[in-house]
Amino acid sequence: MGERRSLTRRALLGGMAAAGAASVVRPVAGVAQALDRAVLDPAGGVSSLWLGSLRGSSRPIAAPRRFALAGVEWAGPRDARIELRALAAGRSWTHWGLASSTGHDPDHHTDGLFGEPLWTGPADQVQLRADRPVHGVRLHFVAPPTPRPGARTAADFPLARPVLAAGPGQPPILARDGWAQGQAPPAHDPVYATIKLAFVHHTVNPNGYSAAAVPSLLLGIFQYHRYVRGYWDIAYNFLIDLYGRVWEGRAGGIDAPVLGAHAGGYNAESTGVAVLGDFMNTVPSPAAIGALERLLAWKLSLHGLPTHGKVTVVVDPSGASFTPFAPAAHVSLPRVAGHRDGDSTDCPGNAFYAQLPSIRPRVDALAGTPARVTLELPAGATAIAGRPVEVSGRLEPVGSSGGLAGAPVEVQRLRGGRRLTLGGATTGPDGSWSAAVSPRFNVLLRSLHRPAPATVSDWVALEVAPKITLTVAPGSPLRVSGTVFPAKDRVTVELRRAGRVIGTRRLAVTAGRFAGTIRAPRPGSYTLAARTAPDADNVAGASSPVPVTVT
Helix, strand or coil: CCCCCCCCHHHHHHHHHHHCCCCCCCCCCCHHHHCCCCECCCCCCEEEEEEEEECCECCCEEEEEEEEEEEEEECECCCCCEEEEEECCCCCCCCCEECCCCCCCCCCCCCCEECCCEEEEEEEEEEEEECCCEEEEEEEEECCCCCCCCCCCHHHCCECCCCCCCCCCCCCEECCHHHHCCCCCCCCCCCECCCCEEEEEECCCCCCCCHHHHHHHHHHHHHHHHHHCCCCCCCCCEEECCCCCEEECCCCCCCCCECCCCCCCCHHHEEEEEECCCCCCCCCCHHHHHHHHHHHHHHHHHCCCCCCCEEEEECCHHHHHHCCCCCCCEEEEECEEEHHHHCCCCCCCHHHHCCHHHHHHHHHHHHCCCEEECCECCCCCCEECCCCEEEEEEEEECCCCCCCCCCEEEEEEEECCEEEEEEEEECCCCCEEEEEECCCCCEEEEEEECCCCCEECCCEEECEECEEEEEEECCCCEEEEEEEECCCCEEEEEEEECCEEEEEEEEECECCEEEEEECCCCCEEEEEEEEECCCCCCCCEECCCEEEEEC
């Protein structure tokens, strides 16, 4: 479960274009060392406690501070069953919950085994028990975040945007801000991959939570995922509570193929939906199952996917240890898969998993006939800033060889987290379309068919080089001048002879213009070019070569 530790260039460019080439930022310098500190996150809500070995049941253990969510880390054995219960002053112990459920892969490599966090409600003590001796045990606690006063129904929270009429229509999705409330900053900008299937999860927390407690529960899971597990953000793309409310999870856009951290080995090809609760022996509420069916029908349809049958995916080697399959194995999985279909885990619980065969046909019936739209760049395309580049694609019904004619298609860019429509086109008789765009910076592009059945393509990274002009005046030394758009701080002028660089000169750029001199070592024929280095906005740029003869 995680953004892959070895990202593809395309996915990495996705993150770069979305936020300006941010490097992978880990919330802690080294997880093992950082966990020795009492508090990991800036708000002071996360703490840890070293236990060492565990045989049978532990004594009651006082937490460093009052908490509402707890998780267990251990060194081995991997298949140990560890359970946890909690106690608050003046109350009775909670029921035992499974604290050693795995199957998730972090956004970057960490040592040790981590179980899913358990929502306990406000508590002061915990007790552990294990079915065999375990070692390297550490407890992690998340203090209860402050809930939003009076927020109980969907009407109390803002809705996520945009709203796109795919499948049965977009269900109400409560925006991330409703639970994050400015307290859940991701450690990394979103990275985008693709979606071929959806994984269904449960979060293993007890089922008796109130509607008002859900935002705190979500914020607690975020804090555990980010500050204990070292994820960039909450792991799941969407979460559903037992009251049938759908919540936006990981940041990056409900309408985008955001790389999650929910199913080890498959995150770059899937979306992840978790139902809040423990469903080993209990079936989710009808409201939760109904919301899940509508969400899956909408999300898969939006990305131009059939909602029935199976699809072949490749096991990411970096997450293969969480699966029963070999690294890079080709695995056939249902379009609507339980987490255990791909990973070595009990998730989404025995009772919930048994419902998936009846859930799948209902999802398919809701989806109807989705449409699929594509976007392609010219082969080997690197755009020059300000110059038009023609992108193209096709709009067609899923499962049909015929196109949708006369339909509007938008070309959108994503930069700095904002979507902007750059232009549009109308599909031809075969569903094909083309449009010209003129970006100035590296950018992610996608196509969008907005009317029903709405559909979006994956984001495609377009690299953009600066437009550089160069003029050379004869003399000794040679006088050079030119322009750079978009403006950069410096250019490097290269002097070449017989294809070899024999001299360079770095020149400052002011208001997009540069000027200076460069000396040829002796008379003869030379070629000059001005170049810029790659940066957060553009790839490397170069002017057209200018031949010159020095007498």
